[in-house]
Amino acid sequence: MLNGKGEQFRISTQTSEIILKAAAEYNYFPNRIARGLRLEKTETIGLIVPDIANQFFSSMAKTIEIESRKNGYSIFLCDSLDNISTEKELLNLLAARKVDGIILAPVGTGSDHINEFSKNGIPVVIIDRYLPDTKIPYITTDNYLGACQAMEHILAMGHRVVACIQGLNGISANEDRVRGYKDTLNNNSIAVDNSLIVGDDFGEETGYVQAKLLMKRNNPPTAIFALSNLISLGAMRAISESGLKIPDDISLVSFDDQPYSALLASPMTTVEQEKDEIAVRAVNILLERITGAKDERVIEKIMIKPKLIIRKSVREM
Amino acid sequence: MLNGKGEQFRISTQTSEIILKAAAEYNYFPNRIARGLRLEKTETIGLIVPDIANQFFSSMAKTIEIESRKNGYSIFLCDSLDNISTEKELLNLLAARKVDGIILAPVGTGSDHINEFSKNGIPVVIIDRYLPDTKIPYITTDNYLGACQAMEHILAMGHRVVACIQGLNGISANEDRVRGYKDTLNNNSIAVDNSLIVGDDFGEETGYVQAKLLMKRNNPPTAIFALSNLISLGAMRAISESGLKIPDDISLVSFDDQPYSALLASPMTTVEQEKDEIAVRAVNILLERITGAKDERVIEKIMIKPKLIIRKSVREM
DNA sequence: TTATTTCGCACAATCGTTTGTTCTATGACA
DNA sequence: TGTCATAGAACAAACGATTGTGCGAAATAA
Structure with missing residues (x-):
């Protein structure tokens, strides 16, 4: 040789x-396999996202891949299908493949398996959502702030009956957004009507079904706050099918700006998340942990400020 | 032990x-690393796409990842940034990482480096585009047919001055679409005006810039055929900025259906590609080559029929 | 009871790289 | 000229799983 x-x-x-x-x-x-065996490091990072076909995650995946590659690391891409047991399997799979670290956008509300997993020595950084009672660093959007910004705008435009179609109950991103929704109503002296808070996952179908139901109410909302890009997509489909127009008949604000947001039938007012910044910082935090460059007792808990992009999907009442 | x-x-x-x-x-x-070293197979597939943030590729990536995982394989995700030298690097990187096979959506027009690479024994399957003079199996949309379908529709609606904003010149997907554009014009006794064929890559910026230029012409087209989802996104932005409306002022048809296509200001008529089928079959063809289940002298060359989805972005003249 | 067969386990070699140790040869200094 | 220091190269061990070989014990048959 x-x-x-x-x-x-x-x-x-x-x-x-x-x-x-x-x-x-x-x-x-x-041969990087032999190298990996000898060195006990593979220069490999596992990335687990709930849905890589979702633009929100694929944008971040792109940045994560590029930033990792700059540092000599390759990415194992895993799609957890928004399924917690798949997520568990993937964590074990990545451990067996001896990845040096994992960037995880967790699926569910439970954090036990992640806490358990993180004990095995493979560093984990969480994005998009966070786990309240863990020592695992995370970096997410300040979802509470984003929701407040959106709701302040909706209320400033004169709406008083505002529905909220939420995502997966219990996870931080959702709870923080809902909390922002409620707090802003309260701060504006509007009682929270819990029957206007509907939905239970971030998918398109939730938006569609719940928007249909909302529109059938006796006292339908004049505005809907959709807590994800897919929910708003579904809601738009439902509204469009009902022959209603945004914003004339009903107003809509969405979380997650998208490349097409400005080009919709009604250019969408959205809460834009700093996807690139989240991705880059997640990689860097993870690399610091992998190389041991930083005191591991420092648990980064970072929230990035979102930005409200006001377009034309909210009508002035 | x-x-x-x-x-x-x-x-x-x-x-x-x-x-x-x-x-x-x-x-x-x-330990899969040790296993990989001993068995000289890693149960790992490299996936190289030009832009994972593009919904077209991220959808396929999702299906590829799931289908691979079903068979015990994990995915190394690589984004070539639509850059040919990055693509070359990535091929070598994946070879050094001893992937068992590679699914490649190639960037450029040259195929020499891929031909050269495929001699090293790692099976490669090409998706989305194909390389004319190679022994590498591919699976793509029948782009020629898709373009013909779109153009037949545009012409049937009475348009006579139809522009085409194309993608990267020279690659099969683009050339086949342009050929479909030209042939359909000819078949309908309309002379091809080469100055109406513009653009040179599949990005959003191309759509934006070229649409602006097209609208400034003395004899502007009444319809635009955009050869990718990003191009049509850019074209929409340009049209919208010019204060024009689709389809009243100008018609638009796009390649690649998107989740939001139906929900745009003007629900978009699109050529839908069977992304899932391409992805699943690409994985299966690759696995057959990896396991040697199939005579390797059989080079699969598969074209999947696309489907024209007629919505409301083409005006009847 | 003895011989033979077989079953199951222990052991060793291997994959390709890294890294620590040993060995040889060269050059310098006394 | 002899000794020592050192550079450079050869050698060996290790990473952890797989897989072929060899050996011991148990079981069956004579």
């Missing part, structure tokens, strides 16, 4: 040149 | 039970 190693730590002036030439000539690349 | 292997080929009735219990108890998972 010759000694293609000489290149690095014992530079023998002549030999190294010969070696380098030969290496180039035969297109030699070190 | 005990012998956790007994489980498989020499079942010692008592011992195996003990082992299995112990394995479960200590939460033992075989």
Whole structure:
């Protein structure tokens, strides 16, 4: 096998040149599997997202992949299908593959399996959502603030009956947004009507079904606050099917700005999340933990401010 | 290390039970790195796409990941950034990581580096585009047919000056679509005006810039055929900025149906590609090559029929 | 009871790289 | 000229799983 190693730590002036030439000539690349076995590090990061087909996650995946590659790491992509037992399997799979670290957008509300997992020594960084009682660093949008911004706008436009179609109950991103929704109503002296808070996951179907139900109410809301891009997509479909127009008949504000948001039938007012910043910082925090560059007792808990993009999907009452 | 292997080929009735219990108890998972080194297979597939943030590719990535995982394979996700030298690097990286196979949505027009690469024994399957003079299997949409369907519709609606904003020149997907555009014009006795064929990549910016230029022409087109979802997004932005309406002022048809296509200001008529089918079959063809289940002299060259979804973005003239 | 067969386990080699140790040869200094 | 220091190269061990080989014990048959 010759000694293609000489290149690095014992530079023998002549030999190294010969070696380098030969290496180039035969297109030699070190076997990273063997390297991984010997070094007990694979320069590999596992990425688990609930739905890679969702633009929100695929945008972040892109940035994460690029930022990781810059640092010599490759990405194992895993889609948990928004299914908690799949997520558990994937964590074990990634552990068996000896990834150096994991970036996880967790699925469910329970954090036990993640806490348990993080004890095995593989660093984990959580994005998008956070787990309240863990020592796992996270980086998310300040969802509470985002919801407040959106609701302040809706109320400032004169709406008084505002529904909220929420995502998966119990997870931080959802709870913080709902809390922002409620607090803003209260701060504006509007009683919270819990029957106007509907929905139970972030998918398109939830938006569709719940919007239909909302519109059938005796006292339908004049505005809907959709807590994800897919929910608003479903709500738009329902509204469109009912022959109603946004914002003339009903107003809509969505979480997550999208490339097409400005180009919809009614350009959508959205809460934009800093996806790139979340992604880049998640990678960097993880790399710090992997390399041990930072005191691991410091648990980063970062919330990035979102930005309300006001377009034309909210009617002035 | 005990012998956790007994489980498989020499079942010692008592011992195996003990082992299995112990394995479960200590939460033992075989080290896949060591396994990979010994077996010279990693149960790993490399996936290279030009832009994972593009819904078209992220949808396929999702299906590819799920289908691969079903078969015990994990996915190395790589984004080539639509950059050919990045693509070359990624191929070498994946080779060094000893992936068992690669699914590649190639970037450029040249196929030399891919031909060269495929000689090293790692099976490659190409999606979305194909390389004319190679022995590499591919599976794509029948882009020619899709373009013909779209153009037939546009012409049937009475348009006579139809522009085409194309993507990356030279690659099969683009050339086939342009050929469909031209042939359909010819078949309908309309002379092809080459100055109406503009653009040079699949990005949003191309759509924006070229649509602006097209609208400034002395004899502007009454319809635009956009050869990708991003191009149509850019074109919509340009049209919207110009204060024009689709389809009243200008008609637009796009390749690639999107979740939001029906919900746009003007519900978009699109050519829908069977992304899931392409993804599933790509995985299966690759797995057949990896396992040697199929005669490798058979080079699959598969074109999936697209479907024209007629909505309301084309005006009847 | 002895011989033979078979079953099951222990042991060793292997994959390709890294890294620590040993060995040889060269050059310098006394 | 002899000794020592050191550079450079050869060698060996290790990472953890797989897999072939060899050996011991048990079981069956003579």
